[in-house]
Amino acid sequence: xxxxxxxxxxxxxxxxxxxxxxxxxxxxxxxxxxxxxxxxxxxxxxxxxxxxxxxxxxxxxxxxxxxxxxxxxxxxxxxxxxxxxxxxxxxxxxxxxxxxxxxxxxxxxxxxxxxxxxxxxxxxxxxxxxxxxxxxxxxxxxxxxxxxxxxxxxxxxxxxxxxxxxxxxxxxxxxxxxxxxxxxxxxxxxxxxxxxxxxxxxxxxxxxxxxxxxxxxxxxxxxxxxx
Amino acid sequence: xxxxxxxxxxxxxxxxxxxxxxxxxxxxxxxxxxxxxxxxxxxxxxxxxxxxxxxxxxxxxxxxxxxxxxxxxxxxxxxxxxxxxxxxxxxxxxxxxxxxxxxxxxxxxxxxxxxxxxxxxxxxxxxxxxxxxxxxxxxxxxxxxxxxxxxxxxxxxxxxxxxxxxxxxxxxxxxxxxxxxxxxxxxxxxxxxxxxxxxxxxxxxxxxxxxxxxxxxxxxxxxxxxxxxxxxxxxxxxxxxxxxxxxxxxxxxxxxxxxxxxxxxxxxxxxxxxxxxxxxxxxxxxxxxxxxxxxxxxxxxxxxxxxxxxxxxxxxxxxxxxxxxxxxxxxxxxxxxxxxxxxxxxxxxxxxxxxxxxxxxxxxxxxxxxxxxxxxxxxxxxxxxxxxxxxxxxxxxxxxxxxxxx
Numbered sequence: 045x046x047x048x049x050x051x052x053x054x055x056x057x058x059x060x061x062x063x064x065x066x067x068x069x070x071x072x073x074x075x076x077x078x079x080x081x082x083x084x085x086x087x088x089x090x091x092x093x094x095x096x097x098x099x100x101x102x103x104x105x106x107x108x109x110x111x112x113x114x115x116x117x118x119x120x121x122x123x124x125x126x127x128x129x130x131x132x133x134x135x136x137x138x139x140x141x142x143x144x145x146x147x148x149x150x151x152x153x154x155x156x157x158x159x160x161x162x163x164x165x166x167x168x169x170x171x172x173x174x175x176x177x178x179x180x181x182x183x184x185x186x187x188x189x190x191x192x193x194x195x196x197x198x199x200x201x202x203x204x205x206x207x208x209x210x211x212x213x214x215x216x217x218x219x220x221x222x223x224x225x226x227x228x229x230x231x232x233x234x235x236x237x238x239x240x241x242x243x244x245x246x247x248x249x250x251x252x253x254x255x256x257x258x259x260x261x262x263x264x265x266x267x268x269x270x271x
Numbered sequence: 272x273x274x275x276x277x278x279x280x281x282x283x284x285x286x287x288x289x290x291x292x293x294x295x296x297x298x299x300x301x302x303x304x305x306x307x308x309x310x311x312x313x314x315x316x317x318x319x320x321x322x323x324x325x326x327x328x329x330x331x332x333x334x335x336x337x338x339x340x341x342x343x344x345x346x347x348x349x350x351x352x353x354x355x356x357x358x359x360x361x362x363x364x365x366x367x368x369x370x371x372x373x374x375x376x377x378x379x380x381x382x383x384x385x386x387x388x389x390x391x392x393x394x395x396x397x398x399x400x401x402x403x404x405x406x407x408x409x410x411x412x413x414x415x416x417x418x419x420x421x422x423x424x425x426x427x428x429x430x431x432x433x434x435x436x437x438x439x440x441x442x443x444x445x446x447x448x449x450x451x452x453x454x455x456x457x458x459x460x461x462x463x464x465x466x467x468x469x470x471x472x473x474x475x476x477x478x479x480x481x482x483x484x485x486x487x488x489x490x491x492x493x494x495x496x497x498x499x500x501x502x503x504x505x506x507x508x509x510x511x512x513x514x515x516x517x518x519x520x521x522x523x524x525x526x527x528x529x530x531x532x533x534x535x536x537x538x539x540x541x542x543x544x545x546x547x548x549x550x551x552x553x554x555x556x557x558x559x560x561x562x563x564x565x566x567x568x569x570x571x572x573x574x575x576x577x578x579x580x581x582x583x584x585x586x587x588x589x590x591x592x593x594x595x596x597x598x599x600x601x602x603x604x605x606x607x608x609x610x611x612x613x614x615x616x617x618x619x620x621x622x623x624x625x626x627x628x629x630x631x632x633x634x635x636x637x638x639x640x641x642x643x644x645x646x647x648x649x650x651x652x653x654x655x656x657x658x659x660x661x662x663x664x665x666x667x668x669x670x671x672x673x674x675x676x677x
Contacts, residue, residue: 095672104578105668125582132580140675143575145277147284152272157579159272204579217675 050077051115051134051212051243052101058109059096059266070096072266073110080211083238084245085257093266094247095216101245102135102214103127115211132161136205136242140217142197144189150176150200151185157207175203179233195226202233206242213237215246219253231256274585278592281565288561289597295557296601296647297608303550304609304643305616305633310543312617312634314532320629321524323463324397326363326496327505329522330512342366346492349516350390353495356511358503364390364492366479370440372420372472373451374428378437382427384470386438388479398473403432403458406475416478417457424470425459432456438472440482452482464627539632551650558594558654566590566658573662574670583663590659591652598651602644610635 059071071093078084078101086094099105100112103119112119114130122130131137144153154175158168176182179199189197198218205213215234219227231253238244238258248254262270272280282289330353334341343349350362366388373381389397389406398419406417418436420428430436437451454474462471474482476492499508505523513521522530566573573586613633620632 095675096668099668099671102578104671105666128577128580128582130580131578135580137575137578139575139578139671141571143571143674145572145576147277147280148272156272157581160581160585208580216671 049116050079050113053077053113054097054100054107054110055113056110057097057100057107057112059093059100059105060108069266071100071107074266074268075110076101076261076268078212078243078245080243081238081241082243083234083256083258084243085254085260086245086247086263087249087251087254087260088263088269090249092263094263096266097263098214098216098245098247101212102137103130104137132157133208134211136208136210136213138198138201138205138213138215138218140220142189142194142201142221144197144200144204146189149186149188150181150192150196150203153189153200154203154207157204161208163208171207172203175206176200178206178236179203193226194222195229198222198226198230199233202230202237206237211243213242213244215244215248217248218246219248219250224252228252274588274592275596277589278596281589281593282596285565288565292558292561292597293601293604296554296598297604299550299554299557300602300605300643300647301609301612303547303554303646304605304639305613306543306547306550307639307643307646308609308613308633308635309616310540310547311636311639312632313539313630314528314536315634315636316629316631317531317536318524318528319634320463320627321527323629324496326361326498327524328497328499328509328512329524329527330495330497330516331493331520331522333518333520342491342493343495343519345490346495347490349519350492350495352515353497353512356508356515358500358508358511359497360500361498363496364388364476365494365496366476366491367493368440368479368483370438370472370482372424372428372470373437373439374430375435375437375453377428378451380428381439382424382470383441384424384438384472385465386440386479386482387471387473388476389473390476397464398460398462398471400458400460402460403456406457406473410475410477415453415455416474416481418454418478419458419460419473420456421462421465421471422459423465424472425456427470430456432458438482440484449484452478454478463629466625467621467628468624547646551646554598554647554650555654558597558651559657561597562590562594562655562658563661565593566662570665570670571674573665574667574674577665577667578671586662587659590662591655594651594655594658595648598647598654602647605647606640606643 054074054076057071057074061068061070074097086097088094100107103114119127151172154172155168158171176185179202181196181199184192184196219230222230227250234244234246235256246253254260261268332341332343346364350364353359354362368386370384370386371381372384401422406419410417420430425431434456436454436456438454439451440449465471497508499505509521509523576586617631617633
């Protein structure tokens with residue numbers, strides 16, 4: 045943990061999923077602070093609660109216990125539209141399966157969140173060009189996801205996640221669908237993003253990706269056991 | 272990119288699904304369009320037919336049905352009294368009956384005709400002369416009775432202006448022992464009320480009475496037609512006539528149409544309402560099913576968009592726009608399709624015996640298009656509600672997790 049003001053802070057976070065066979069505790073009493081500019085990797089076996097923690101940190105899910113503060117605001121007190129606004133403007137998401145919109149080109153996928161955030165056309169154009177250059181895809185701007193490789197799709201997804209200049213980038217198994225070499229390229233890209241000042245929390249099974257993080261949290265059975 | 276743009280791109284990205292949906296909506300929309308045309312077509316056509324006759328008030332005897340009334344006694348005196356009313360411009364007397372028409376020497380090729388007796392030499396609107404002359408105002412004694420024959424009858428019997436023709440009235444529609452009346456064709460015309468499988472002949476009131484073998488009945492009439500004076504209007508004229516002669520029935524054209532609307536046309540309206548409702552239900556089910564399937568195929572995308580900060584209303588707007596595009600394009604395609612179908616159906620229905628040739632079941636009105644668009648728009652909106660609810664209420668984290676696991 046660093047001494048700077050946290051971007052996101054979870055206190056005693058618990059997440060219980062009600063199931064027909066009985067409630068399942070995916071996350072039990074986890075406290076975590078992510079400071080500005082930090083690079084954190086969360087590792088652990090499947091089903092240990094890594095993604096659940098990431099979803100809570102990203103305000104896409106609500107804890108059943110504890111509280112979460114994003115840039116000092118208690119997210120439990122926020123409306124769904126306020127939480128959407130935080131996600132749109134302050135958080136970037138990168139998914140294992142990319143989830144690019146298949147009918148849009150790489151350019152349009154990157155431009156879309158900016159349009160939703162109300163950026164002007166000229167600002168969008170400049171930012172999209174900048175991001176696609178940043179991820180090394182200037183030659184693929186008019187290609188649809190189906191015309192891109194897995195690595196290229198993930199790079200577009202990263203560009204999309206950075207579109208609105210988020211303070212926090214969350215990545216859930218970003219190399220899970222990629223081969224080793226491509227995974228390394230994506231890890232390089234995350235390093236650059238971090239070096240440019242964006243805080244990153246990455247959930248990964250990939251030891252190479254985890255090794256690049258400044259702080260590594262190991263999870264087991266819904267709890268942080270090391271880090 | 273706007274919700275419309277995104278919706279359009281989604282449809283273009285899935286051309287087979289979009290074509291199926293648009294095709295389905297087009298076919299259903301065409302049926303709906305036809306049902307809407309049918310619901311008022313006969314009424315509008317009937318009103319137009321009445322209006323083209325050039326008279327806007329009808330006076331009949333109190334006895335009988337609105338269509339088949341007893342003859343009016345003392346009709347000429349009634350007509351004179353009506354003519355003197357300030358709100359009246361023109362008055363005509365009319366009689367109708369059945370007769371057999373034949374050319375001399377060819378009695379075995381006689382044709383059944385509707386015989387009209389009129390005080391007017393030319394009734395523009397009721398019939399229009401295409402060849403020859405109108406009925407003469409007076410006929411000299413010993414001269415053959417003048418006739419206006421319909422173009423179809425002229426063609427059937429091979430007669431034209433100046434041709435001799437014989438008429439034998441058939442009382443009660445059956446065979447008649449009355450002597451045939453020698454007549455002369457003055458003109459050939461088109462009759463607005465003539466049915467496709469019927470023939471019509473018009474003559475003077477004296478000619479009609481003579482054909483019936485009862486010259487003394489020249490003063491009778493089945494119907495008095497009145498044209499109201501400009502600026503007075505048929506309703507005011509009808510009220511004035513009713514006040515003048517409470518013993519007769521007076522109807523403006525609008526009242527006649529209203530009576531038919533309340534009685535004879537109710538069946539068409541009811542059938543139309545039932546079938547329209549069914550087509551709307553089909554449209555609803557089609558669009559709702561396709562959109563729901565589409566949402567179910569894109570749950571991961573929707574959850575990712577929500578995770579990226581797209582609010583629920585944006586997701587809802589995308590789906591509503593998608594629905595609007597499917598229904599809008601399909602609905603637009605439904606108009607020419609429905610129009611072509613209406614022409615075919617109209618031709619079939621007009622094949623029923625006894626209908627005036629100018630009467631139509633499917634009549635286009637601008638309001639039908641507006642109603643069609645409004646109904647389809649409402650259906651599209653309602654059909655999108657469930658998929659919109661499904662997408663907007665999607666649990667983001669659970670869906671992302673499920674998509675990864677699957």
